[in-house]
Amino acid sequence: MSEPHTQSTQHPQQPQRTQRIQHTYPRVIETQPERTDLPLVVMPSVIESMIGPFTANLELLHDIARVRMYTDCVSDSDMILARSADADAVMVIGFHVPDAMLDRFCGFDGRAGHVRCFAFGGTGVASYINLQRTREHDVRVCNIVHYGDHAVAEHTFALIMELAREVGRLNTEVKNGDWTGADGYALHNKTLGLVGFGGIGRAVARIAQGFGMQVAVWNAHVDPSVARTFGVTLIDDMGDLMAASDIVSLHLPLLDSTRGIVTAAVLDRMRPGTLFINTARAEIIEPGALSARLSRGDIRAALDVFDHEPLPMDDPLRSVPGIILTPHVAWRNDEAYIGLTKQVVQSIASFFTGGTFNIAN
Incomplete structure (x- = not known):
């Protein structure tokens, strides 16, 4: 060789x-x-x-x-x-x-x-x-x-932190001479809702608890003993999880049973001000549902996965104010x-x- x-x-x-x-x-x-x-x-x-x-x-x-x-x-x-x-x-x-x-x-x-x-x-x-x-x-x-359980979990929190503290934007502003700054969004005591609790979801939960967050998990056949071990709260209805969470993060695999499982009705349950993260697969969301929800302008999102990759230049997600987009790299370290x-x-x-x-x- x-x-x-x-x-x-x-x-x-x-x-x-x-x-x-x-x-x-x-x-x-x-x-x-x-x-x-x-x-x-x-x-x-x-x-x-x-x-x-x-x-x-x-x-x-x-x-x-x-x-x-x-x-x-x-x-x-x-x-x-x-x-x-x-x-x-x-x-x-x-x-x-x-x-x-x-x-x-x-x-x-x-x-x-x-x-x-x-x-x-x-x-x-x-x-x-x-x-x-x-x-x-x-x-x-x-x-x-x-x-890549830990790699994706770490990137998930990189996206959460970018939404919460806007380090990238502030870095650019300071280098350009702007000292205005911005108010941050506290993670401590906030509720993180996880849709999916396999290896990645569990790694995310442990990181969240290090920040002093409460973690809730959609109960898609999660063993109660696992929930107790990780110190998370199980919620049976995905819509109820969305409504109870300050931050929502998706961690489901793409299977026939999960394709489109996050519906427009479920996304509609998110409260104004919620942060939405997807480092899983875009196809687990009902087609068009996320763009429609984001168009209302009352939640902020950070995405690493998309229906079409590379993301087309005319994709409506590009024009959502304040959105954070990364090129499907959560797994790469x-x-x-x-x-x-x-x-x-x-x-x-x-x-x-x-x-x-x-x-x-």
Whole structure:
């Protein structure tokens, strides 16, 4: 396997600040290229920060599969198909697999396909691949679990803090000579309502309690003993949770049963002044319901996920006053990359050795 080369970029004018190391990678990283007897795994696109963690884990596929990893991030369907033309398995990082691409990979109109497994580098795989269609093709899809619970929880609170204290705006104003400042919004003694109480929701609850907040959770089959362990209050009706909360944060996975579960009627129960956070999936909200609720101008929101990504320039969310928008990065930090990349590679290894690790479909 080719070894990546690293280069450090220094900025003497800011010696007190930790600088990011700039890496130079070959265009393609391959393992065991001479082992044509082994199945081929292709990663046609990758986020640069993942390259190092991925290369550290590729040894898990030694004598199981050879790997061809392209070291840039692309989303063009034709390029992804061309790079993966002879792949037995594809690692899906940073791009969607629309039905037309899926059919090209897996066979259509009597033509044989070549891809037998997709390993998705995330948890919300249903947003990226049509799972029903993969079942029809008899192709395995794997996703990963709990790799970024703390990363997403921390980003959730970054969004909450930005709404509460407006640090980003104040930073810009001070640098521009404006010393006016702004009044903050206290978190202490406020009620945080969580819709979803898996690994991420539980991590968010612990952070909230550190701020002295009260935490309420929508009771979608949450075990009472778990609620007692985490010191949260269960509320049976989602609308009642919205009405009782000063801040609402969504942490449900996207499943057939959760798609559109946060309805316009539920959002209507939020009181004026409520802060609304979504770092889960946009599709768990009824289409159009959030934009309609925000258009009333009496609640503020911070969002990391959207119905269409990248967010179109003409999307009405862009024009909502005071809204905070981030580009689906809640899961992205150094710790999460380590867990994510290892699970993706383990999923591929499991598939080719007859295991059942992290099957999503």
